[in-house]
Amino acid sequence: MLWIFRYFLACVSVTSLVTAEDQCRIEINIRGMTLKGFVFKRITVAAPHICDILCEREITCQSYNFNRKEQICELNNRTKDARPENFRSDPAWFYIRRLNGRAPLGSIPELPARSCREIKASEGKNTESNKYWLDPSGTGKAVLVYCDMNLEGFTAVFTNLGKRGIKGPDSVGSHYTGQDHDGQVTVSSGIQLWTVPLTGEYRIETVGASGGYSKDSVINGGRGARMIGNFMLTKGENISILVGQRGEKAYSNRKTGSGGGGTFVIRGENKPLIIAGGGGGVANMTEQHSGCDASINTTGNAGYNSPPLSGGSNGEGGQTDKLHSENSKMSDGGGKGGKGFLNGGEGGIHRGGFGGGGGCLY
Numbered sequence: 001m002l003w004i005f006r007y008f009l010a011c012v013s014v015t016s017l018v019t020a021e022d023q024c025r026i027e028i029n030i031r032g033m034t035l036k037g038f039v040f041k042r043i044t045v046a047a048p049h050i051c052d053i054l055c056e057r058e059i060t061c062q063s064y065n066f067n068r069k070e071q072i073c074e075l076n077n078r079t080k081d082a083r084p085e086n087f088r089s090d091p092a093w094f095y096i097r098r099l100n101g102r103a104p105l106g107s108i109p110e111l112p113a114r115s116c117r118e119i120k121a122s123e124g125k126n127t128e129s130n131k132y133w134l135d136p137s138g139t140g141k142a143v144l145v146y147c148d149m150n151l152e153g154f155t156a157v158f159t160n161l162g163k164r165g166i167k168g169p170d171s172v173g174s175h176y177t178g179q180d181h182d183g184q185v186t187v188s189s190g191i192q193l194w195t196v197p198l199t200g201e202y203r204i205e206t207v208g209a210s211g212g213y214s215k216d217s218v219i220n221g222g223r224g225a226r227m228i229g230n231f232m233l234t235k236g237e238n239i240s241i242l243v244g245q246r247g248e249k250a251y252s253n254r255k256t257g258s259g260g261g262g263t264f265v266i267r268g269e270n271k272p273l274i275i276a277g278g279g280g281g282v283a284n285m286t287e288q289h290s291g292c293d294a295s296i297n298t299t300g301n302a303g304y305n306s307p308p309l310s311g312g313s314n315g316e317g318g319q320t321d322k323l324h325s326e327n328s329k330m331s332d333g334g335g336k337g338g339k340g341f342l343n344g345g346e347g348g349i350h351r352g353g354f355g356g357g358g359g360c361l362y
Contacts, residue, residue, distance in 0.1 A: 030080075034065040034093035037086045038078040045073045048094075055098050060111045062122075063097045077111065082122035106132035109142040115179055116147035116155045137175045146203075154198055156181035160209075160243045160354075163190075166338070166347030168242065168354045189344060190354060192241040199235040203228065206265055206276040209353050212247035212257030221247055221257050222279030223293045229274050233267075240266040242345050244278045244355030261355020264341045275341075278355055 040060065045051060048066045051073040055061040058075055062082075065074040069092055079097050080087040082105055087095070105122040106113040112135035113119045120127050129149045133142040136157040143157065156179060161169035168190015176182050186193045208224025224244065233239070244261030260278030267273050279293050338347045338356035347353045 029094045029096040031094045032089060032091045033095045034088055034090045035063060035076050035078065035080050035083065035086055035095055036088050038076045038083065039074040040077050041075040043073050045071055052099055056101055059103060059108070061098055062102060062105065063095060065093050065095050067093050079122055082118050106134065109133045112142035114138065116149070119147060120149055136179050154180050158192060158241050158243055160245050163354070164245055164248070166352055166354055168345065190242065192243065194239045194241060196233045196235055196237050196239060200233065201230055202233050203230050204265055204274055206263045206274050208262045208276040208278040209244035209246045209260030209355060211260045211279040212351065221260060224260055224279045225276040227274050227276040231273055238268060242341055242355055245353040247353045248351040258347070258350065258352040259338065261338065261345065261347060261353035263355060266341060270342060278353055
């Protein structure tokens with residue numbers, strides 16, 4: 001459902017997420033200061049040392065604030081280093097970073113960062129390049145992303161902006177607030193339009209949306225493809241991004257599921273850079289079948305025990321064997337193939353995912 005830009009010049013492969021400097025660090029409380037906006041638990045305690053104990057019991061605790069007069073302890077999921085703009089003066093409080101066993105920001109899915117830049121700010125200049133957990137939009141859904149900490153790079157995660165169904169999003173809203181591409185993206189007819197901010201080599205990863213599934217399936221729909229490539233982009237050039245949306249169940253016939261939309265990254269005048277197809281819808285499935293997953297070719301997979309015309313082609317979604325024509329009634333029940341990028345990307349009738357996902361039986 002989402003895909004990633006990484007401004008990329010070099011890769012360094014390492015395994016450790018904690019530096020030697022961090023392992024021998026001594027923390028000192030800072031009086032008259034408090035970290036605002038990242039409190040996840042607030043407790044009344046008898047003494048400040050209890051805050052240390054409570055913080056060490058919480059895997060996401062990074063620091064805490066303590067109110068000396070009211071004996072209140074606030075546990076934070078960030079440090080002042082990660083968010084210096086939220087570190088505020090208040091004489092009633094003092095602040096201290098977690099003393100022992102602090103998980104580095106982004107090292108676990110329970111503690112995702114908003115960006116690679118935030119991780120480096122939190123963990124220091126010697127933070128190593130590696131894969132880290134990010135939740136750029138603050139939706140609660142973390143994704144594993146490679147962060148090259150040797151560069152003052154650009155990292156952006158483009159999502160479906162919270163939209164579902166056959167049509168794409170209408171606006172960016174606040175989804176990219178505080179991220180590297182904040183203010184750089186607009187939306188037109190469901191397509192996200194982005195202007196390249198820096199000339200350089202970008203590592204682009206695209207993921208197609210998964211297909212829908214029926215009520216009698218014990219697995220999710222077919223899996224979307226994942227495609228990765230490096231591309232030279234020039235400052236000021238325009239990139240069009242269609243982020244595929246997941247296929248859904250039919251309204252009345254809960255025994256069918258529609259196809260997921262593909263994710264398209266297009267340069268300038270409709271020149272494709274990289275595309276990842278969406279997964280197929282499934283019905284009455286007890287195990288995953290590769291035929292239901294997205295293809296990495298221009299023709300979709302035929303499915304598993306599927307009718308003819310199930311696999312899409314040329315960027316368009318597949319159809320069922322009972323075609324839904326412009327003059328047929330909804331009661332005819334046939335699904336309709338979705339539209340490719342050049343035709344707007346609308347999902348097929350019924351309920352195909354935006355990005356060309358094929359429709360399901362009504």
